[in-house]
Amino acid sequence: MDPFSAGQQDEEDSAIDLTPMLDVVFIMLIFFIVTASFIKEAGIDISRPQAETTEKQDRASIFIALSPSGEIWIDRRKVAPAQLKPTIEKLKAENPQGSVVIQADRESRSQQLMETLDAVRDAGITEVAISAEPF
């Protein structure tokens, strides 16, 4: 073996092979891109009513929270009842496939729930669910 090739061999060994790490990083990147759904959270925490027959709402992207005091929250902002429909329409334009989940507090009033349901329907979204916690 001549001294030249021996030196080259050493150099190749000292450089770490990045290919497996790159593979892992790319796979993670693709996973996170695919699972990213850009959910619009309501912004307030409410105490959900409990129910036995809840279904997982996987396609939900718009969350509307109704507080016990009668406030409506969408996308981390308080929304006036008159602004409900345009706000939902705007969010629907961003994610046309998403459905709506109304996170109504245990103690919120039916009137508000109905107004919100009407607004969601007027905005053209037919898939609506009322949030409930499984037992």
Place this chain on the structure above:
Amino acid sequence: MKLLTQIRQQEEDSAIDLTPMLDVVFIMLIFFIVTASFLKEAGLTANKPDVQQAPPTEEAPSIVLRIASEGQVYLGPRRIDIRSVRPNIERLRAETPGAPVVVRAEDGARNHLIVDVMDAARQAGVMDVSLARAD
């Protein structure tokens, strides 16, 4: 000696420098990890009866439950206990299979009652419960 440096120079040129791409990929990865929100939301699907929808006919009468503002549940004219909603719906469904269930809530009714009644109807096997405002 001159020949060796020349060869090495060529070798370095032929290998593409991956560092900038790695930087970009890592920043994208971090962005998607940070924005990923694995939100688990459960809920009850709520239908809202269409205004244009045909009113219930003699052949297919719907089971209408009314929730008063004070929290009482009425099945037709009769006041029933919240725990007997499920057996009542089961009985009525046995009499008229396929009858839809409509929950009419008065404006002041609390949300947890609406969810309880919807849950009871779903437990009785009626998955498409309609929500409507009580006039």
